[in-house]
Amino acid sequence: MTSIPDYMTAKHRDCDEVFTLAEASVAKGNWELAAESWQQFKDELLTHFSQEEDTLFPAFEQATGMTGGPTQVMRMEHQQMRSLVTDLEQAMSEQNKDSFLGLSETLMVMMQQHNMKEEMMLYPMMAKNLPQGDEIIASFSA
Amino acid sequence: MKLTGLSFDALPPIDLPFRFFICAPFFMLLCAGVILVSGESLWLSRWQPSMLALIHGFTLGFLTMVMLGALLQLLPVIAGIGIVKPRPVACFSHALLSLGTLSLMAGFMYFDALLIYSAMLLLALALGVYIAALIWVLIKKLSQGDSIWGFRLATFSLLVVTLLGLALLARNLGVEWIPTTKMVTNVHALWGLTGWAGILIIAVSFQVIPMFHVAPAFPLWVRRFLIPAIFIALILSIAFPTLGLAAINGLHAIFALVLLFVIHQRKRKVPDTSIRYWQLGALALLLSSLLFFIPETLWNRYLAVNKTHLLVALFLFFYLMSIIQGMLLKILPFLSYTHLQQRCLINFEAMQYIPNMHEFLNKKHGQWLFYLHIISGLLLIFVLAWPSLYAAFAVSLALESIGLLAIMLKIMSLYFAVNTKISQAAK
Numbered sequence: 147m148t149s150i151p152d153y154m155t156a157k158h159r160d161c162d163e164v165f166t167l168a169e170a171s172v173a174k175g176n177w178e179l180a181a182e183s184w185q186q187f188k189d190e191l192l193t194h195f196s197q198e199e200d201t202l203f204p205a206f207e208q209a210t211g212m213t214g215g216p217t218q219v220m221r222m223e224h225q226q227m228r229s230l231v232t233d234l235e236q237a238m239s240e241q242n243k244d245s246f247l248g249l250s251e252t253l254m255v256m257m258q259q260h261n262m263k264e265e266m267m268l269y270p271m272m273a274k275n276l277p278q279g280d281e282i283i284a285s286f287s288a
Numbered sequence: 289m290k291l292t293g294l295s296f297d298a299l300p301p302i303d304l305p306f307r308f309f310i311c312a313p314f315f316m317l318l319c320a321g322v323i324l325v326s327g328e329s330l331w332l333s334r335w336q337p338s339m340l341a342l343i344h345g346f347t348l349g350f351l352t353m354v355m356l357g358a359l360l361q362l363l364p365v366i367a368g369i370g371i372v373k374p375r376p377v378a379c380f381s382h383a384l385l386s387l388g389t390l391s392l393m394a395g396f397m398y399f400d401a402l403l404i405y406s407a408m409l410l411l412a413l414a415l416g417v418y419i420a421a422l423i424w425v426l427i428k429k430l431s432q433g434d435s436i437w438g439f440r441l442a443t444f445s446l447l448v449v450t451l452l453g454l455a456l457l458a459r460n461l462g463v464e465w466i467p468t469t470k471m472v473t474n475v476h477a478l479w480g481l482t483g484w485a486g487i488l489i490i491a492v493s494f495q496v497i498p499m500f501h502v503a504p505a506f507p508l509w510v511r512r513f514l515i516p517a518i519f520i521a522l523i524l525s526i527a528f529p530t531l532g533l534a535a536i537n538g539l540h541a542i543f544a545l546v547l548l549f550v551i552h553q554r555k556r557k558v559p560d561t562s563i564r565y566w567q568l569g570a571l572a573l574l575l576s577s578l579l580f581f582i583p584e585t586l587w588n589r590y591l592a593v594n595k596t597h598l599l600v601a602l603f604l605f606f607y608l609m610s611i612i613q614g615m616l617l618k619i620l621p622f623l624s625y626t627h628l629q630q631r632c633l634i635n636f637e638a639m640q641y642i643p644n645m646h647e648f649l650n651k652k653h654g655q656w657l658f659y660l661h662i663i664s665g666l667l668l669i670f671v672l673a674w675p676s677l678y679a680a681f682a683v684s685l686a687l688e689s690i691g692l693l694a695i696m697l698k699i700m701s702l703y704f705a706v707n708t709k710i711s712q713a714a715k
Contacts, residue, residue, distance in 0.1 A: 162502045166556045173558050216368075226629050229639055247558065248646030254556070255622045255645065258499040259365050267368045 150202070150279045151269035153286065154194075158261045161190050165257075169250045177241050184238060188231060195224050197286055202272060205282065209275045216268055223260045227253060300360045300370055302627045302703070304378040308357025309616060310696055311386055315349025316689035318393070323682040331597075331675035341396040346604060348389040348411075351485055352446075354612050356381060356418055358619060363425055366435050366495065371421045384414035392457075401461055408457050415450045419443060434511040438491020441519045445483025452476040475526055481600075482536055483522050485608050487515055490543060492615075493566075497547070500618070501563060503554035510546050514539060537580040544574035561654035565614025568662070572606030593672045601672060606665045613661060613692070620696060621648035624703040631710050638713040641706050648699045657695060660688040 164187040171180035203217040230253040237246040273279055319342055323330065326338040333339065360378060364370040371377055388410030395403035422443045426436070453476055455465045466472050498505045505511070518539050525532020547570040551563060576599045587595050625645055632639045667681040 162499075163555065166502045169556065169558055222630070222633060225633055226626070229629070229632075229636070233639075233644075244646065245644070248644035251558075252622070252625050252645040254500065255618060256626060259622075262365050262495055262499060263368070266366070 148280065148283050148287070150272045150276065150283060151265065153283045154198075154202075154269050155265050157190070157194050158265065161187060161194065161257075164190060165250075165254070169247070169254075172238075172243060172246050172250070175243065177238075181238065184234075188235075191227070191231065195228070199224065201282060201286075202276075205276055205278075206268075206272050210271075216263070220260070220264065220268065223256070227256055227260070230256065299364070299623075299627060299630070300374045300378070302623055304374055305357040305360050305619070305623060306700060307378070307382050308353050308360075309620065310693075310700070311382070312350045312353045312616075313689040313693035313696065315345050315353065315389065316692070317686055318349065318390075319345040320682045320686035320689060322393070322397070323678055323685065326678075328675040328678055331671055331678065337396045337399055341393040343604075344389065344392050344396070346609070347480060347485075348385065348392070351608055351612055353385065353389075354616060355485065355488060356385070358615065359422070361619065361623060362492065363422075363439075366439065366491075367425055367428075369425055369428070372424055373421075377417060377421045381414045381418040384410045385418075388414050404457055404461060408454055412450070412454055415446065419447050419450070434494050435491040438487050438494070438515045441515060442484055442488035442491065445479050445487060445519075445522070449476055449480040449484055452479070471529070474529065478525060478533075478536075479522060481603060481608070482518065482540075486540070487518060489608065489611050490515055490518070493547060496615075497550055497554075497566065500556075501551070501554040501560075502556040503550050506546060506550055510543070514543055533580070537577040540573055541577035544570045544577065548574070559651070561651065561658050562614040562618050564658055565610045565617070565661075568658075569607045569610040569614070572602045572610065572665075576602035576607065593669075597672050598669065601665075601668050605668055610661060610665075613657065616692075617649060617654045617657070617695075620699045621645040624648050624699055628703065628706055628710065631707070635710070635714050638710040641709045641713070643702060643706065648702055649695060653691075653695055653698075657688065657691045660684065660691055664688045 164183050168180050168183035168187055171177070171183060199221060203220065207213045207217055230249060234246060234249045234253065237249055276282070322338055322342050322345060326336075326342075330336055330338050330342070356378075360371060360374060388407050391403045391410060392407035394400065395407050422439075426440045426443060452466075452472060456473060456476060458465055494506050494511055497503055518536060521532050521535035521539060523532075524535060548567065551567055551570070554563075579595070579602075580599060582595075584595060591598075622645060625642060625648065628642045629639065632642065664681065664684040664687075667677065667684050671677050671681045
């Protein structure tokens with residue numbers, strides 16, 4: 147059985163790895179390789195967001211009664227990241243290296259400060275407040 | 289871990305950290321002025337009044353100024369909540385810290401009792417209010433991270449440094465709260481450099497380096513034991529200075545090596561000036577920690593530079609100031625971006641106007657600042673050996689501060705221009 151913090155944190159790291167691969171390929175001008183890693187990153191990221199927004203956040207909100215607090219801020223930051231992902235796709239399709247690297251740097255910082263909040267506070271709280279946490283995670287990896 | 293109060297307080301208003309950041313290069317410029325007008329004699333002793341003005345210009349006007357500004361942003365991320373009532377706290381502390389540091393520098397330069405009294409009052413209020421606000425956040429059990437204890441101990445160190453600083457100033461004015469030995473001054477300096485600034489940087493590095501640069505986590509034993517060990521060594525150094533200092537330098541050397549290793553293992557290797565600042569800082573820390581162990585007699589036989597002066601220069605200028613500048617290069621464009629983007633969440637159309645981080649801060653400009661910082665630092669080392677070179681150091685430092693100021697002004701003006709555009713688009 148994997149806990150919420152372990153599983154979700156590992157997913158953050160997976161996203162970082164493929165993101166870094168995509169970014170490095172763009173920096174080298176290898177757009178084909180970049181597109182491959184980028185697609186993988188985007189799929190992982192959006193799946194992760196929907197696992198949180200559709201399952202984990204509602205369960206947490208229900209268990210704690212906190213609807214307007216942390217999960218709301220996390221949802222807003224997801225929106226910010228989604229919008230950066232759209233901009234990055236645009237830069238990718240135009241093969242605009244400068245724009246891509248400027249945006250990727252922005253997304254990286256945005257993503258990491260978001261991850262810190264989740265990993266240090268939100269996930270541990272979920273683990274504490276959601277007795278069914280391990281089952282939820284099992285359903286994700288199924 | 290309590291749930292109440294956790295908010296991730298999206299972001300403090302941008303003008304609050306900005307007001308701290310923008311003052312820092314002005315204090316650096318003022319330091320260059322102090323060096324220029326004080327001439328060669330400044331470098332003769334650490335107890336020169338103008339040397340005290342210079343050191344406090346760097347430590348209070350630059351380092352503490354930026355750190356207090358950055359904490360406004362870091363606390364919600366690392367501790368889960370920000371300072372309560374950030375606007376009054378930040379505005380009050382910022383204004384009084386700026387004025388207090390100016391009075392203190394002038395008070396040292398002209399040895400004026402009235403200026404020293406006002407510096408004491410202003411700094412006590414500025415730091416007292418900010419420390420109280422920090423304690424209010426940090427006593428809550430919110431975060432699971434390894435950094436939170438570092439923040440707590442750094443805040444406690446700042447409190448110690450402030451109280452000792454006030455007592456030392458009072459002693460200068462004839463009020464004997466503390467014994468007349470250099471011991472208190474040494475404790476004040478050591479707790480400021482190693483406790484307040486040093487511990488805070490170590491705590492931040494545990495989070496920032498692995499995450500922003502996709503590097504492995506710091507080893508668990510480092511994350512758990514390094515900061516408490518440094519803190520114990522700091523306490524030890526009060527009664528046993530030689531032993532305490534040796535322990536601190538040994539621990540710093542370990543940290544520097546682990547930091548260099550973690551940075552080396554990073555997977556994200558796109559060119560990045562911030563990481564080069566971190567590497568420079570780690571190398572300087574390693575060097576200063578190792579040089580510490582050269583016995584004084586051997587040192588004096590072969591080296592023309594005063595040992596303490598060189599170690600402090602390496603630690604303060606090449607370690608602390610490098611890392612603070614490197615972090616500024618990340619924080620300034622990121623804050624600008626994220627504030628503008630949040631405004632656009634209700635008006636997605638306006639998103640197109642927002643520049644990305646590299647458009648806020650041209651990477652080349654960051655690199656130039658990095659090279660200027662290295663040149664200034666090397667000149668500082670030269671001045672310690674040949675004080676007659678002081679003017680070259682002053683000019684280089686002035687150029688560095690102007691460079692940093694120009695970078696900040698460009699980011700801030702772009703921020704305000706785009707902000708206006710977004711408001712117009714909303715109409």
